Amino acid sequence: MEPLKITETELWEYISKTADGSTNHKVERWMNSSDFDEALYIKITAIYNHTLEKDPTVEEAKKRFFNTVTPKTAVWKEMLKYAAILIVVISGTYFYNTISSNRNEIVVQTTFGEQRSIELSDGSKVWLNASSTLSYNTETPRTLYLEGEGFFEVAKDTLHAFTVTTPDHITVKALGTSFNVKSYIDGAITETKLLTGKVEVTSDTHFKESVFMIPDEKVTFYKNTKEVVKSKMDLYESEIAWKEGKIQFENKTFKEIAIDLKAQFGKQIRFSNEDIASSKFTGSFDHKTPISEIFEILKISKEFTYKLNTTTNEWIIE
Numbered sequence: 001m002e003p004l005k006i007t008e009t010e011l012w013e014y015i016s017k018t019a020d021g022s023t024n025h026k027v028e029r030w031m032n033s034s035d036f037d038e039a040l041y042i043k044i045t046a047i048y049n050h051t052l053e054k055d056p057t058v059e060e061a062k063k064r065f066f067n068t069v070t071p072k073t074a075v076w077k078e079m080l081k082y083a084a085i086l087i088v089v090i091s092g093t094y095f096y097n098t099i100s101s102n103r104n105e106i107v108v109q110t111t112f113g114e115q116r117s118i119e120l121s122d123g124s125k126v127w128l129n130a131s132s133t134l135s136y137n138t139e140t141p142r143t144l145y146l147e148g149e150g151f152f153e154v155a156k157d158t159l160h161a162f163t164v165t166t167p168d169h170i171t172v173k174a175l176g177t178s179f180n181v182k183s184y185i186d187g188a189i190t191e192t193k194l195l196t197g198k199v200e201v202t203s204d205t206h207f208k209e210s211v212f213m214i215p216d217e218k219v220t221f222y223k224n225t226k227e228v229v230k231s232k233m234d235l236y237e238s239e240i241a242w243k244e245g246k247i248q249f250e251n252k253t254f255k256e257i258a259i260d261l262k263a264q265f266g267k268q269i270r271f272s273n274e275d276i277a278s279s280k281f282t283g284s285f286d287h288k289t290p291i292s293e294i295f296e297i298l299k300i301s302k303e304f305t306y307k308l309n310t311t312t313n314e315w316i317i318e
Contacts, residue, residue: 107134161175170202170203247261253281254280255277
């Protein structure tokens with residue numbers, strides 16, 4: 001059988017929802033075939049998502065996208081090949097509307113299923129989990145903004161506090177310590193876990209009293225109720241499994257697990273059955289385990305069906 005080939009233009013039209021019926025059908029057949037080029041799909045999707053101006057051609061959009069960054073050679077080659085992790089110095093206002101065009105601004109972004117380690121100029125180290133964004137100014141490397149999940153080993157500096165702020169206005173402040181912060185946009189919680197040292201959790205929006213933490217404690221902010229809860233970590237929680245390349249959860253609802261799976265595999269998980277969504281599971285998987293295999297194992301304890309909707313690019317759980 002002759003290979004099913006898709007041009008960048010056809011894929012661009014499909015992703016930007018400007019394709020006609022025959023092109024849509026052709027792309028969807030390609031996506032469900034053995035000829036599917038996931039790297040190409042990711043690349044064109046990334047370009048489209050970051051160049052949302054009215055009706056650009058694929059070549060115009062690529063030019064705008066690649067002109068917005070000043071690349072590091074090795075990272076640039078990797079991005080071109082896989083549309084993977086972007087480590088960029090902002091050179092204009094195109095790339096992220098929420099980030100200043102200041103040339104000293106640094107944005108580190110991971111795509112789904114990838115982790116990245118960064119060493120800051122003050123000697124602090126950061127591990128960034130999948131589908132996460134870290135930003136900071138080179139002149140103030142101890143003041144960071146995190147969307148997603150990161151683990152921080154903070155270099156001691158008694159004169160300059162180290163702060164991490166999340167999209168929901170939670171700030172974690174430390175001097176010299178190691179801690180994990182998790183705050184995905186579509187997640188129901190923002191969570192801080194402290195392994196060593198001491199940290200202070202504050203918010204300029206949601207609560208007045210500072211929450212001070214000691215090792216093996218976690219602070220959970222529930223976005224819907226605005227409740228802040230400090231509790232002792234279980235033994236497994238202090239492992240920070242994602243740093244070791246694991247997807248690990250214990251007694252978590254399927255809806256909570258879906259946030260982590262989306263970060264790893266890049267596809268939304270939608271539930272048509274609330275009973276399944278609220279069911280709790282425990283498991284540990286290598287991050288390279290296919291998502292369908294994870295679903296099959298979870299089905300052992302709670303029966304459900306799943307399917308991939310290629311039109312909306314999301315998993316449906318029934």
